[in-house]
Structure formats: C-alpha cells, structure tokens
Amino acid sequence: MKRHLGFVLAAVALGVLATGCARKGPQGGKMEFAVLGKSIHPYWQEVEVGSQAAAKKFGVKVNFVVPPKEDANLQVSRLQGFIASGVSGIAFAASDPNSVIRVIADADERGIPCVALDTDAPKSKRIGYIGTDNYTAGAIAGRELGKILKGKGKVAISTGSLSAQNSLDRMNGFKDALKKEFPGIETVTLAADKEDGAVALNAAQAALQTYPDLSAFYGVYAINGPACANAVQGANKVGKVHIVCFDTTAEHMKYIKAGVIDATVGQRPYMMGYKSVEFLYRVKKDGVEKAMTDLKFSKDKKLDTGVDVVTKANMEQYRANLKKMGIPVSGW
Numbered sequence: 380m381k382r383h384l385g386f387v388l389a390a391v392a393l394g395v396l397a398t399g400c401a402r403k404g405p406q407g408g409k410m411e412f413a414v415l416g417k418s419i420h421p422y423w424q425e426v427e428v429g430s431q432a433a434a435k436k437f438g439v440k441v442n443f444v445v446p447p448k449e450d451a452n453l454q455v456s457r458l459q460g461f462i463a464s465g466v467s468g469i470a471f472a473a474s475d476p477n478s479v480i481r482v483i484a485d486a487d488e489r490g491i492p493c494v495a496l497d498t499d500a501p502k503s504k505r506i507g508y509i510g511t512d513n514y515t516a517g518a519i520a521g522r523e524l525g526k527i528l529k530g531k532g533k534v535a536i537s538t539g540s541l542s543a544q545n546s547l548d549r550m551n552g553f554k555d556a557l558k559k560e561f562p563g564i565e566t567v568t569l570a571a572d573k574e575d576g577a578v579a580l581n582a583a584q585a586a587l588q589t590y591p592d593l594s595a596f597y598g599v600y601a602i603n604g605p606a607c608a609n610a611v612q613g614a615n616k617v618g619k620v621h622i623v624c625f626d627t628t629a630e631h632m633k634y635i636k637a638g639v640i641d642a643t644v645g646q647r648p649y650m651m652g653y654k655s656v657e658f659l660y661r662v663k664k665d666g667v668e669k670a671m672t673d674l675k676f677s678k679d680k681k682l683d684t685g686v687d688v689v690t691k692a693n694m695e696q697y698r699a700n701l702k703k704m705g706i707p708v709s710g711w
Contacts, residue, residue, distance in 0.1 A: 412468045415471040420574070426652035427445075431443070442466070461491075462491060468491060468659035470652075472497040474498075477502065480504075486504075494506055495507070496655045501544070508682070514549070516625070517548060524564070527642070533567045534566050539574040570583075572602070583596065587614050596621075596624070601628060624640060624644070627689055636694065645689045
C-alpha cells in the first residue's frame, strides 16, 4: 500500500521547551512531538500517516523522521537533535535497542517523555511500548507455515536485523512454535540484510541454490517477503517453495494475489503512529499513569496494536476494513 505523505529526512530545528508547561511546546506554541522510524519503506509511511492523523486530532505538531536505511548511529544522532531542540516528547523505533539507552536516559533527565513504537527498547528509560506483540506474532507466523507445510520441510529465515528487538522476538516466537507444534520442520539458514532490498534478494537466491530441497521462507521484516517472492519466481518454484512473512504493502498484496506469498502477518502501523502521538499528548496533559490507564496499557507498560493474518482468501475483506478506518489503500 503506497502512502502519499512525504518523509522528513532531517530533524527539524525546534525552539526551547517551556519548562513545566504540559500543554505547550517550544516557545509556548503547540506541543511538538518527534517520531523516529527505522528506514524508508511504505511500512513507515503508514506509521507517518497515523501519527499525522493524531496530530490533527489533538492539535499538536509531529516531525516524522526516518533514516534512508537501518542505521543505529544515525538514529542516536537524530534523537540527540530532538532533545537539544526541546521537543515535547519522542516516539522511537530503535534499530539497536542497546544503542539508545544513554540518549533516552538523557531525554528522561530533561523531562522529555519517550515511548518505543514498533520495536521495543526495554532496557532504556522509555515509559512504554506501543506496537505488535512480536513474539506472539512470530508464533502465529510459525503456526501458519506449519499448517501450510503439513508439519514437514526445511525453512530459511530472512530478516532485516539481528539486533532489533522486534526481529529477535519474531524469530524466537516462530522457532518456538515450530519446535512445540511442528517438530518435523527444520530451520536451515538465517540471513540478515539490514533492510537492503538487493541484499535481501541475493540472500534468498543463495538459499534456493544452497538448499535445492528448501520448502519455505519466513520473512521477518517488510522487505523480506517480497524479496523472497522475487527469488522464488525467478527460480520457477512458485507453489514448491512457500512463503509466510510480515506486513501488507502493495508489493506483498500483489504477490499474495499471484499465489507466490501464501500468508502475511499484517501489523497495524497506522495505529502505532496514531497511538504513539495520542499517548505522548495524554502524558503531557494528564500524566503517565492516567495516560496508560486511558489507553489500556498492560501491567508491563505495553500496548499491543494487534495483527491480521492475510491470505489470498481474505485479502479483499482486509482491504475493505482498512478503507473503513480511513487508511489510504492503493496499488493492489
């Protein structure tokens, strides 16, 4: 699904935060929140659409920033810029959860609330997490693939990161589900591409060559499912090598419609963006405890935005549901 809001590729210079003013942002104007994504991709455009919808709803300003590709050091630099400029709050998706510990602690010391979205950074001083329960979602993907393979076969895992918490949780949930419910399925290889499409495609092609009896791919990030589908098509193995993956961009939907991708675990990035901004707004307005209560966070300070398993059989109903929510849908 193509999203039409442009990406902000550099941190916007903001004024100095009015200390102690819960309803005002820099220089006494609107509250201004920063939302930091992980890489340029349609997935993050949907997060931006949601965050800007919340900005409009609650009368705040949102600066949405995303690096060109996965870059933990650049993320830290952006976060430092947000803090120095005095934003009212920060929502962030850390490519490496350990890399942001110090900078999020700095924000906390300065009274700038931070919430993790999409992927958690549990060792940081973020006040909560908004996004998919990634371990559970990974287990759902594992069960879907187990049923497709009827409990037997070899699987290659493709992911964008070996450090991001969401990637680790999705892989662990997937593997644990297979081990418990489908012990006849073997994971034979793991490739990480740092969300580089060309690298992801090359890795999938290599897996097909190395394991001529490969049964399936598990695509962990949005970039992986389409890359694996491209490789499977190129090898003339559609229907022989199955694919279960994550996310629901237009590219995913085209491959599902063509029968190349069997199933995808659709996250709810729009809601991640929307709820992150709403949460920061409510924190500034009413305090952390009330904000968490109002938005129904769990006891461990997490807000699960849920997932949808999308297949060829239900993709049109899924599309209709997105339209009802006001989420732009095009390209599939």
